[in-house]
Amino acid sequence: MIHTGRHFLQIPGPTNVPDRILRAMDQPVIDHRGPEFAELGLEVLGGLRDVFQTKGHVIVYPSSGTGACEAALVNTLSAGDRVIIFETGQFSNAWRQIGERLGLDVDYVPGNWRRGASAAELERRLSSDRSHAVKAVVVVHNETSTGVTSRIPEVRRVMSGLRHPALLIVDAISSLACIDYRMDEWEVDVTVCGSQKGLMVPPGLGFNTVSEKALLANKNAKLARSYWDWQQMLNQNEAGFFPFTPATNLLFALREALKMMREEGLANIFRRHARHAEATRAAVRAWGLEIVCEEPLEYSNSMTAIFTPDGHDADRLRKIILENLDMSLGAGLGKLAGKVFRVGHLGSFNDLMLAGTLSGIEMGLRLAGVPHREGGVMAALNVLAPAQKIEPAKAAR
Numbered sequence: 601m602i603h604t605g606r607h608f609l610q611i612p613g614p615t616n617v618p619d620r621i622l623r624a625m626d627q628p629v630i631d632h633r634g635p636e637f638a639e640l641g642l643e644v645l646g647g648l649r650d651v652f653q654t655k656g657h658v659i660v661y662p663s664s665g666t667g668a669c670e671a672a673l674v675n676t677l678s679a680g681d682r683v684i685i686f687e688t689g690q691f692s693n694a695w696r697q698i699g700e701r702l703g704l705d706v707d708y709v710p711g712n713w714r715r716g717a718s719a720a721e722l723e724r725r726l727s728s729d730r731s732h733a734v735k736a737v738v739v740v741h742n743e744t745s746t747g748v749t750s751r752i753p754e755v756r757r758v759m760s761g762l763r764h765p766a767l768l769i770v771d772a773i774s775s776l777a778c779i780d781y782r783m784d785e786w787e788v789d790v791t792v793c794g795s796q797k798g799l800m801v802p803p804g805l806g807f808n809t810v811s812e813k814a815l816l817a818n819k820n821a822k823l824a825r826s827y828w829d830w831q832q833m834l835n836q837n838e839a840g841f842f843p844f845t846p847a848t849n850l851l852f853a854l855r856e857a858l859k860m861m862r863e864e865g866l867a868n869i870f871r872r873h874a875r876h877a878e879a880t881r882a883a884v885r886a887w888g889l890e891i892v893c894e895e896p897l898e899y900s901n902s903m904t905a906i907f908t909p910d911g912h913d914a915d916r917l918r919k920i921i922l923e924n925l926d927m928s929l930g931a932g933l934g935k936l937a938g939k940v941f942r943v944g945h946l947g948s949f950n951d952l953m954l955a956g957t958l959s960g961i962e963m964g965l966r967l968a969g970v971p972h973r974e975g976g977v978m979a980a981l982n983v984l985a986p987a988q989k990i991e992p993a994k995a996a997r
């Protein structure tokens with residue numbers, strides 16, 4: 601089938617890259633050891649600090665998010681170290697796998713994939729750890745396979761309350777620049793992120809932001825590392841350079857993205873994502889479908905995972921939507937495969953894009969014969985544009 605107009609890329613990342621950012625990338629490569637590059641390097645490293653809400657160190661790798669996950673562990677831990685990881689979904693499973701492959705002693709706290717990390721469970725485990733065998737606690741802030749956002753301040757409160765010295769490592773890959781994330785205020789030691797979601801940049805950059813405590817742990821961490829080593833990065837970063845060839849044109853993109861984020865303001869970015877998430881949930885409820893996240897305090901503002909009714913394959917629905925309407929939605933991952941579809945409402949996004957996305961889903965539900973109630977799109981529009989929000993006199997101007 602020939603499709604006209606723009607493809608709708610509504611997976612929970614990689615996200616739509618704004619034209620401004622695409623144009624910023626479309627430049628000749630520059631000498632990564634020259635003065636022009638140093639300016640670029642310093643500008644993006646400084647700008648990233650604001651987005652992570654940290655005064656700490658920022659490391660940028662030419663890698664996907666998974667590379668940055670591995671970097672966080674190899675830079676702070678030694679073989680056999682005990683690490684608590686909360687099972688929140690497919691991406692916490694990936695953390696477990698990386699940790700085990702690296703020879704860490706992973707204490708994987710079971711979860712039902714419908715809730716975030718349990719502060720009460722962490723308290724139980726850490727309070728019995730009198731010898732401080734646990735060296736790190738890993739939490740996926742926004743679990744992209746389920747649309748559940750863990751409450752990091754509660755995790756930190758437990759650790760601080762017990763004066764437990766473990767490092768707090770947080771995966772903010774699908775929350776940064778979408779959902780409020782405060783690295784310093786929450787005393788996170790290492791934050792892991794990637795370029796392809798809230799930051800609106802194509803895939804290919806991985807980030808670690810690093811607290812002073814994590815830097816201290818780095819001095820004693822014995823896991824083997826070479827390419828991922830923070831120290832060589834930090835040494836060169838001081839002058840805006842990188843030890844190895846950086847992804848220059850992705851850094852051009854990132855510089856433009858940081859400019860766009862400054863123009864909009866972080867608080868407005870978070871409000872926008874919250875509003876679009878609320879409108880999406882209003883549509884899901886009106887359709888009579890079920891949201892995967894079962895704790896309203898943990899609803900994700902960057903994406904929503906939705907169950908299809910029993911006996912109706914979510915992948916068939918996605919296929920029908922792709923073939924007929926040219927929209928990509930996220931697949932159910934791991935044990936949710938075929939049961940769930942995921943809607944990304946993050947990054948470069950606006951009201952009409954959301955209205956189009958939800959219209960595409962409602963049309964797809966009809967085409968696929970998935971039982972649902974009508975009116976989901978209308979319920980979302982009522983959230984986006986409550987009647988008489990703009991006074992008639994102002995509207996006419």
Ligand SMILES: Cc1ncc(COP(=O)(O)O)c(C=O)c1O
Pocket residue numbers: 613664665666667691740742743744771772773774794
């Ligand atoms: C929460 C989370 N962690 C880790 C990853 C892995 O990142 P990547 O696929 O860029 O390696 C993803 C990717 O979507 C993610 O959403």
